[in-house]
Amino acid sequence: MNAKRLLHIVLPLSGIALVGLVWLVASQSVPDLPSPLRTWEESKLYLLKPLEKRGEMDQGIVLLAYYSLVRVSKGFLLGILLGTPLGLLLGMSKTLHRMFDPIIQILRPISPLAWLPLGLVIFRKSEPAALFAIAICSMWPTVINGAAGVRAIPQDYWNVARVLRLSPFRTFTKVVIPATLPYIFTGYRLSLGIAWLVIVASEMLTGTPGVGGFLWQEYNSLIYAHILLATITIGVIGFALDRLMGMAETRLRVT
Amino acid sequence: MAFIEASAVSKSFGTGPSARHVLHDVTLEVERGEFVSIVGFMGCGKSTLLNIITGLVPADAGEVRLGGDLVRGISQGAAIVFQNYSLLPWFSALENVRLAVAAAFPAWPRGRQADHARRYLEKIGLGSALHRRPSQLSGGMRQRVAIARAFATEPTILFLDEPFGALDALTRANLQQDLAQLCSSAERQVTTIMITNSVEEALLLSDRIVPMTRAPRATLGRPVGVAMARPRTAAQLLHDEDAVRVRTHVVESLTASVHRAPRLPPLIKSEASDASDTPLIAVPDRTEA
Numbered sequence A: 001m002n003a004k005r006l007l008h009i010v011l012p013l014s015g016i017a018l019v020g021l022v023w024l025v026a027s028q029s030v031p032d033l034p035s036p037l038r039t040w041e042e043s044k045l046y047l048l049k050p051l052e053k054r055g056e057m058d059q060g061i062v063l064l065a066y067y068s069l070v071r072v073s074k075g076f077l078l079g080i081l082l083g084t085p086l087g088l089l090l091g092m093s094k095t096l097h098r099m100f101d102p103i104i105q106i107l108r109p110i111s112p113l114a115w116l117p118l119g120l121v122i123f124r125k126s127e128p129a130a131l132f133a134i135a136i137c138s139m140w141p142t143v144i145n146g147a148a149g150v151r152a153i154p155q156d157y158w159n160v161a162r163v164l165r166l167s168p169f170r171t172f173t174k175v176v177i178p179a180t181l182p183y184i185f186t187g188y189r190l191s192l193g194i195a196w197l198v199i200v201a202s203e204m205l206t207g208t209p210g211v212g213g214f215l216w217q218e219y220n221s222l223i224y225a226h227i228l229l230a231t232i233t234i235g236v237i238g239f240a241l242d243r244l245m246g247m248a249e250t251r252l253r254v255t
Numbered sequence B: 001m002a003f004i005e006a007s008a009v010s011k012s013f014g015t016g017p018s019a020r021h022v023l024h025d026v027t028l029e030v031e032r033g034e035f036v037s038i039v040g041f042m043g044c045g046k047s048t049l050l051n052i053i054t055g056l057v058p059a060d061a062g063e064v065r066l067g068g069d070l071v072r073g074i075s076q077g078a079a080i081v082f083q084n085y086s087l088l089p090w091f092s093a094l095e096n097v098r099l100a101v102a103a104a105f106p107a108w109p110r111g112r113q114a115d116h117a118r119r120y121l122e123k124i125g126l127g128s129a130l131h132r133r134p135s136q137l138s139g140g141m142r143q144r145v146a147i148a149r150a151f152a153t154e155p156t157i158l159f160l161d162e163p164f165g166a167l168d169a170l171t172r173a174n175l176q177q178d179l180a181q182l183c184s185s186a187e188r189q190v191t192t193i194m195i196t197n198s199v200e201e202a203l204l205l206s207d208r209i210v211p212m213t214r215a216p217r218a219t220l221g222r223p224v225g226v227a228m229a230r231p232r233t234a235a236q237l238l239h240d241e242d243a244v245r246v247r248t249h250v251v252e253s254l255t256a257s258v259h260r261a262p263r264l265p266p267l268i269k270s271e272a273s274d275a276s277d278t279p280l281i282a283v284p285d286r287t288e289a
């Protein structure tokens, strides 16, 4: 039991160490790629004073992450606010599904890099354009999972609703919502993952402060260690977000 | 004219060579206040017939009338106990029943709805498991919740699809008594159609028993009345002359249908051939895997 638990900690750590090793080797042969140690030396300031604000982009890592997280939350909320009802509707109506499924399949693979310029054209400001791109890129898993969840409701439950003569509203709140909740939450988790992917691209293009904006600016200032700092930060936060949503998801699953 | 009338009902599933002609020309009449049991082998189309009578599923041919009106969808005052309980897993026992009560008596205040639901659960012996989810209940307890849910709506028509099918013999006997009690204590006149695969269960509870022949092309055999006084007990059924007569009739109709099967025109080759050498009562389960 204990050995097993140890393995759970040791194996992932060895994996990380191995990747670090690859990084170290690569940094020896690629002249511009900073080694792990140099990355640490040059990033110390941002990590050890995570809340210090020195300039618009020159801020502690926690502050930068906070800006990005706020932006991502807004875009994600907008996305699921649109995506949840859309998904449920598509799941309940075959006609609507036939009508909108093809266009969704076409819109879904469009990259945030393509949506952003369109957002800038429509909204003329970088912030709403970024939210637009995050929302429209991240809503699809919610739509698709919501629809799949409704379609997966067993006939038994529909029969119960009919036999009890539940009103459409009651059927919706007492049967459809609880039955699809696990699916919807899986959709939310995937959507949040995408929203976090989009944040970097949108901050890069719009030049707003945040982890992605910081990354792009440091690249332009030729401080390559900070690119790595930002990259690792993005990964760690993305991982944490996914874990949080995963926990919410398992708590919701009805046994 | 009978209260419930199903006339010349037929039903197939699928089309083309894979079609399964389940019900063929089924006719059934049930008087108001009567308790009728339909007895048949596994997979012979009992649930299909009940679903058509309740209005959950449309028939291919024939019609069902209730009080003279064509049945379209679930009728007001009807309650169904499904073969597989069909409780909502995200609600507790009490919430499952309360949802039914709220839908049946929307004018009542919430407190009264909850009290009513609780009373029916207590009546059937679940007073201590009110707040447990279906997944935390045993099969027998789930079945009780399903029965409480049906009775709590104070139905005038009750459809029971093998309400005790999944239970062990002891639990089954207990619940049969509870059901008999609930049926007789109801102040209203309740018309009941029960599906069962147990002749004894049918004898215990019904006014009339209808045997159902085997699938494919199942139809109903000649009904037989059960005149014994109530309440009936299992012991009494063993020796009662009337019970012996009814049992013989039902078992003979059922087994006759097994013998008759190979002589039917082979609608679908495979089905006709695999029905050809089935033994008498020990018929294998014909439901699809």
Ligand SMILES: Nc1ncnc2c1ncn2[C@@H]1O[C@H](COP(=O)(O)OP(=O)(O)OP(=O)(O)O)[C@@H](O)[C@H]1O
Residues within 6 Å of the ligand: B013, B014, B020, B022, B040, B041, B042, B043, B044, B045, B046, B047, B048, B049, B083, B162, B197, B215, B286, B287, B288
């Ligand atoms: N929706 C469906 N689609 C295809 N075939 C079906 C469908 N429902 C039932 N059948 C078939 O019709 C036949 C009768 O099914 P039904 O459920 O009515 O039997 P049953 O008498 O209630 O069986 P059991 O005693 O096992 O409950 C079965 O062979 C089944 O495979």
Ligand SMILES: [Mg+2]
Residues within 6 Å of the ligand: B046, B047, B048, B083, B161, B162
């Ligand atoms: Mg059945």
